[in-house]
Amino acid sequence: MLGHLRQCRANPLCTRRLFHDIRAYKADKRWPGWQVVIGIETHAQIKSRHKLFSDSLTSDLGEPPNRHVSLFDAAFPGTLPRLNQKSVDLALRTALALQCDIPSQSSFDRKHYFYSDLPAGYQITQQYAPLALNGRLTIDVPNIPSFAVRIKQVQLEQDTAKSTFDPRTRTASIDLNRAGTGLMEIVSEPDLRSPEEAGAYVRMLQAVLRAVGSSDGNMEQGSLRCDVNVSVNRIGRPPGTRCEIKNLNSVRFIMAAIIHEVTRQRAILDSASDLETVGVPQETRGFDEHRFETYKLRSKEDAPDYRYMPDPNLGVLRLTQDRISQLRGTLPELPWDTRKRLRGNYGLSERDVEVLLNVDSVREVKLDGEEVEGNSGAVAYFDRLCNEQGTNGRSRDPKVVVNWMTHELLGQLSARKQSFADNQISVQQMGELIDLVQSKVITGTSGKLLLRHMLANPSPLRTQQIAENLQLTALSPFFPSSTGARSTSPTSLQDTKPSPELYGLCLDAINALPSEAAAVKNGNKNVLNKIVGRVMKESRGRADAKSVKALVEELLSVNE
Numbered sequence: 001m002l003g004h005l006r007q008c009r010a011n012p013l014c015t016r017r018l019f020h021d022i023r024a025y026k027a028d029k030r031w032p033g034w035q036v037v038i039g040i041e042t043h044a045q046i047k048s049r050h051k052l053f054s055d056s057l058t059s060d061l062g063e064p065p066n067r068h069v070s071l072f073d074a075a076f077p078g079t080l081p082r083l084n085q086k087s088v089d090l091a092l093r094t095a096l097a098l099q100c101d102i103p104s105q106s107s108f109d110r111k112h113y114f115y116s117d118l119p120a121g122y123q124i125t126q127q128y129a130p131l132a133l134n135g136r137l138t139i140d141v142p143n144i145p146s147f148a149v150r151i152k153q154v155q156l157e158q159d160t161a162k163s164t165f166d167p168r169t170r171t172a173s174i175d176l177n178r179a180g181t182g183l184m185e186i187v188s189e190p191d192l193r194s195p196e197e198a199g200a201y202v203r204m205l206q207a208v209l210r211a212v213g214s215s216d217g218n219m220e221q222g223s224l225r226c227d228v229n230v231s232v233n234r235i236g237r238p239p240g241t242r243c244e245i246k247n248l249n250s251v252r253f254i255m256a257a258i259i260h261e262v263t264r265q266r267a268i269l270d271s272a273s274d275l276e277t278v279g280v281p282q283e284t285r286g287f288d289e290h291r292f293e294t295y296k297l298r299s300k301e302d303a304p305d306y307r308y309m310p311d312p313n314l315g316v317l318r319l320t321q322d323r324i325s326q327l328r329g330t331l332p333e334l335p336w337d338t339r340k341r342l343r344g345n346y347g348l349s350e351r352d353v354e355v356l357l358n359v360d361s362v363r364e365v366k367l368d369g370e371e372v373e374g375n376s377g378a379v380a381y382f383d384r385l386c387n388e389q390g391t392n393g394r395s396r397d398p399k400v401v402v403n404w405m406t407h408e409l410l411g412q413l414s415a416r417k418q419s420f421a422d423n424q425i426s427v428q429q430m431g432e433l434i435d436l437v438q439s440k441v442i443t444g445t446s447g448k449l450l451l452r453h454m455l456a457n458p459s460p461l462r463t464q465q466i467a468e469n470l471q472l473t474a475l476s477p478f479f480p481s482s483t484g485a486r487s488t489s490p491t492s493l494q495d496t497k498p499s500p501e502l503y504g505l506c507l508d509a510i511n512a513l514p515s516e517a518a519a520v521k522n523g524n525k526n527v528l529n530k531i532v533g534r535v536m537k538e539s540r541g542r543a544d545a546k547s548v549k550a551l552v553e554e555l556l557s558v559n560e
Contacts, residue, residue, distance in 0.1 A: 023147070036258070039228075043227070096327060098136065149201055151189070158183065160178065196255065246284055346386065391432070396431065413455065416455065449472065
């Protein structure tokens with residue numbers, strides 16, 4: 001028996017981690033014969049007014065350094081931590097949204113390591129008794145088959161300070177504004193199998209955090225950072241040695257780092273003469289954003305290297321079922337429920353749903369889970385447009401509404417380099433604009449021009465009044481008949497008299513293009529579009545193209 005144990009100690013395969021693959025293998029043409037195993041540790045900054053263990057205010061990007069620092073944040077001797085309960089509630093909302101089991105009590109530990117941006121020489125975290133365990137996040141997005149990712153745990157911890165190195169003076173500066181800010185570390189099981197799945201997982205997690213109001217999930221500003229663990233193995237063999245890529249701050253970089261790391265590890269294993277004795281070294285690696293390559297930072301630390309110990313200044317965090325039930329009752333509609341509702345209730349296409357959810361996912365997140373005044377997200381805006389009564393007394397067609405939102409409103413905001421949060425057009429104004437176009441009071445072309453004007457010149461006036469002030473109301477093709485009913489398709493000019501303005505524009509176009517008019521009279525109908533185009537230009541889009549075409553044909557046939 002002892003001899004067997006000695007052999008195992010010498011054999012690297014005996015020290016490999018136990019692993020049960022819950023995902024069926026699916027070949028990837030980029031690396032045939034290999035399986036990629038990915039797990040992600042996500043660090044999300046909690047959207048709270050105060051830091052996790054002190055009364056200091058949290059800081060925004062660009063604030064002067066060392067503005068929001070307490071004695072505890074700077075690790076002065078004798079100072080004691082006091083847990084921010086609102087941060088705990090926000091983390092619990094996240095855990096509930098991720099379908100986690102929440103133990104009745106959890107505790108805090110000290111993780112020791114020595115960096116200049118860690119004043120106390122340790123970080124307060126939850127290594128052994130985390131806030132939540134055993135969650136699940138289902139990824140259901142277009143172009144990728146639906147799959148579930150197990151969440152190992154959700155834990156609270158402190159953020160570090162920020163160090164900046166000046167190569168000119170060869171000095172380092174420490175900004176303690178961020179020190180002690182509350183973080184949620186969300187650790188997934190190694191259930192991801194491709195860079196695309198990793199990207200979809202992070203995007204879905206971002207959407208969940210923003211939906212419950214626990215974090216703004218802004219990777220560009222550092223509120224969401226990911227450490228990605230990657231290993232590769234040949235099909236049928238035990239999983240390889242995992243390497244951790246630290247502090248990735250965009251989905252694009254996450255996917256690029258995984259691709260490079262898979263290529264690097266494959267090259268090491270392909271060159272090995274004996275896979276039983278040679279493997280990938282366990283390392284912590286960084287990512288070069290310019291070269292799109294990973295690079296070695298240090299050999300990977302294990303738990304003993306951090307000398308974890310219970311924090312003696314923080315007692316046990318006890319959670320009652322009443323508190324958890326109350327938080328569960330305040331959860332908003334989650335992204336997968338919103339997707340299902342938009343498809344089922346409104347009959348929207350997958351593409352339209354995806355656009356609305358992508359825009360909605362970057363809506364404003366208030367501090368401490370407070371509701372945003374007016375519920376300004378794209379989905380809420382769309383719901384109100386559809387459910388409000390239009391000028392005809394009925395609710396609006398969802399497909400018409402989503403076309404105006406996704407193609408026109410979002411398109412023009414994008415052209416102005418603005419986001420949906422910058423939209424100054426109220427639901428009432430946008431709804432009235434759609435109604436004016438649908439009832440043909442203004443043309444579609446005029447509607448787009450009107451929308452551009454309203455974005456450039458925000459006004460509380462009603463949309464119809466703005467349209468009248470800009471003289472954008474449609475040119476009526478015909479006078480009302482003697483019965484008072486509006487006729488738009490008479491049998492001839494003798495039956496219904498054309499409106500003077502449109503009649504004059506059509507005559508002017510015919511007189512200005514005599515050769516084209518003659519060609520139409522001779523049977524060349526294709527030339528008719530040139531005359532119609534001139535009328536549309538002169539009317540500034542106020543005329544209806546079909547009515548103009550019919551009127552020009554009538555005028556040319558009468559004058560034959």
